[in-house]
Amino acid sequence: MNMTTENLKIVSLDVKDVRFPTSLGAHGSDAMHVDPDYSCAYVTITTAMGKKGNGLTFTLGRGTEIVVAAIKSLTPLIVGQTTVDIYKNFGSFWRSLTSDSQIRWIGPEKGVTHLAVAAIVNALWDLWAKLLNKPLWQLLVDLEPEQLVAAIDFRYITDVITREEAITILRDAKVGKDERLDVLKEDGYPAYTTQVGWLGYSNELLEELCHKYLAAGFTAFKLKVGRDLNDDIRRLKLVRSIIGDDKELMVDANQVWDVQEAIDWMKKLAGFKITWIEEPTSPDDILGHQAIAKAMKPLGIGVATGEMCCNRVMFKQFLQADAMQFCQIDSARLGGVNEILSVYLMAHKLGVKVCPHAGGVGLCEMVQHLQMWDYISLSGTMNGRTIEYVDQQHEHFVDPLIIKNAKYQLPTYAGYGTTFTGETLAKYEYPNGTVWIEMFGKGLYQSPKQL
Numbered sequence: 541m542n543m544t545t546e547n548l549k550i551v552s553l554d555v556k557d558v559r560f561p562t563s564l565g566a567h568g569s570d571a572m573h574v575d576p577d578y579s580c581a582y583v584t585i586t587t588a589m590g591k592k593g594n595g596l597t598f599t600l601g602r603g604t605e606i607v608v609a610a611i612k613s614l615t616p617l618i619v620g621q622t623t624v625d626i627y628k629n630f631g632s633f634w635r636s637l638t639s640d641s642q643i644r645w646i647g648p649e650k651g652v653t654h655l656a657v658a659a660i661v662n663a664l665w666d667l668w669a670k671l672l673n674k675p676l677w678q679l680l681v682d683l684e685p686e687q688l689v690a691a692i693d694f695r696y697i698t699d700v701i702t703r704e705e706a707i708t709i710l711r712d713a714k715v716g717k718d719e720r721l722d723v724l725k726e727d728g729y730p731a732y733t734t735q736v737g738w739l740g741y742s743n744e745l746l747e748e749l750c751h752k753y754l755a756a757g758f759t760a761f762k763l764k765v766g767r768d769l770n771d772d773i774r775r776l777k778l779v780r781s782i783i784g785d786d787k788e789l790m791v792d793a794n795q796v797w798d799v800q801e802a803i804d805w806m807k808k809l810a811g812f813k814i815t816w817i818e819e820p821t822s823p824d825d826i827l828g829h830q831a832i833a834k835a836m837k838p839l840g841i842g843v844a845t846g847e848m849c850c851n852r853v854m855f856k857q858f859l860q861a862d863a864m865q866f867c868q869i870d871s872a873r874l875g876g877v878n879e880i881l882s883v884y885l886m887a888h889k890l891g892v893k894v895c896p897h898a899g900g901v902g903l904c905e906m907v908q909h910l911q912m913w914d915y916i917s918l919s920g921t922m923n924g925r926t927i928e929y930v931d932q933q934h935e936h937f938v939d940p941l942i943i944k945n946a947k948y949q950l951p952t953y954a955g956y957g958t959t960f961t962g963e964t965l966a967k968y969e970y971p972n973g974t975v976w977i978e979m980f981g982k983g984l985y986q987s988p989k990q991l
C-alpha cells in the first residue's frame with residue numbers, strides 16, 4: 541500500500557493554551573483532582589502549500605503554560621523537516637523527539653516533555669491522515685505490518701516484543717479484517733460512561749444522569765470513589781438502585797490510597813459487584829498494583845490503570861507483573877500514536893484487555909480511532925473491552941465523535957478528530973479568549989496578571 545504523501549516541508553508549529561472553566565460545575569472532579577479545568581496544549585503544524593495537522597495533550601488548567609513552553613522548546617526539531625522523511629521512518633523520527641540530548645534530561649519520556657511530545661506527534665498523525673484523506677483508524681488499518689511497525693521505537697521493550705514478532709502478530713490478525721470493519725460500520729464500538737460519577741456532583745445530579753444515560757442505552761457506568769468510605773457506599777447503593785444489578789459498574793480512586801488502604805477500602809465496596817478499581821494507588825507503583833490485583837482477584841475485581849502511566853516501559857512492567865487487568869492507554873499521555881501502538885502490541889501478546897482512558901479534552905475523539913484499529917487489525921475482539929465516554933467539549937471540535945445507543949460510530953472524516961473550531965479558539969484560548977475575559981471580569985477566576 542502506498543502511504544507516502546507529497547513531500548511537504550513543515551514551515552511552522554503553533555501552540556495555544558486552551559482552557560474550559562469546567563471546575564465551576566465540578567465536571568471532571570475526582571478524589572484527587574477536586575477543581576479540574578479541562579484544558580489542553582493545542583498544536584497546529586503547517587506545511588508548505590498550507591496543509592495543517594492538529595494535536596493536543598490534555599491538562600487540567602494551571603500547568604498548561606509549562607507544557608506550552610516545552611512544546612516551544614521542541615519546535616526546532618520539527619520545523620524544516622519534510623513529511624516524507626518523517627513518515628517513511630516515523631519510529632526514528634519519534635526517537636529523535638524523545639532523545640534530544642539536552643531536553644531528555646528533564647524527562648526522559650515522562651512528565652511535561654512527554655506530554656509535549658504527545659501533542660506534537662498527535663498533530664503529525666492528524667496531518668498524515670489528512671494528507672491521505674483518511675480517518676486515522678483507516679490510515680493505521682491500511683498500513684502494512686512492516687510499515688506500521690516502522691513507526692514504533694522498540695528500544696526498551698524487545699524483552700517482551702520484537703519488531704519481527706509484532707509483524708507476525710499483525711500478519712496473522714489480517715484474517716477476518718473486512719468482516720470486523722463491517723461490524724463497526726453497522727454497529728460501532730461499545731462505550732461506558734463516567735459522566736454520571738464525578739465526585740463533586742450532587743445526589744440529585746447523580747440520579748438524573750444515571751437515568752439519562754440508561755435511557756441512552758448505556759450498560760456500563762464508572763463512579764469516582766476514595767474521598768469518604770461511607771459516602772462511597774451511599775453513592776454506590778444509589779447508583780445500583782437505579783441501574784440494577786445486571787449493569788456493569790467500575791470505580792476510580794485516582795491514586796488517593798496507600799496499597800493496604802486500597803485493599804481494605806475495596807473489600808468494603810466489593811458487594812456492589814465492581815468490574816474494576818481504577819488507579820487505586822500511585823501510578824508509578826507497579827508492585828503495589830500487583831499486590832492490590834492479587835487481593836482483588838478472589839473478589840472478582842480487576843485493576844485498571846494507565847491514564848498516568850508515562851511510557852511503554854512502565855506499561856511493559858505493569859503487564860509483565862500482572863498488575864493491571866485492564867490497560868488504559870491514554871492518547872495524550874504516552875508519546876502519541878507511535879508509542880501507543882507498542883503498548884497495544886504488548887497488551888495483546890500478554891493477554892491483557894485494552895480499555896482506553898478518555899476523560900479529558902479530545903481524548904474520546906482520539907481513542908475511538910485507536911480502539912477501532914485494535915479491533916480490526918490486532919485483537920480482533922471487543923470482548924470485555926470498552927471505550928470511556930464523557931460528554932464534555934465535543935461541540936468544540938470540527939469533527940466531534942458520534943455516539944449512538946452507547947456505541948462509538950466509525951469516524952468517516954479525514955484526520956484524528958483533533959481540530960478545534962475557530963469559534964472555540966476565539967472564546968477559550970487562555971487568557972485572552974472572550975470567555976476568559978468575561979470570567980476575569982466577573983471575578984470567577986483571577987487573571988494571570990492578578991496571580
Ligand SMILES: C[C@H](O)[C@@H](O)CC(=O)C(=O)O
Pocket residue numbers: 567568569570573576734792794847897898899900928
Ligand atoms: C481529572 C479527570 O477528570 C479524571 O478524573 C479523569 C479520570 O480519571 C477518568 O476519566 O478515568
Ligand SMILES: [Mg+2]
Pocket residue numbers: 792794818819847897899
Ligand atoms: Mg481514571
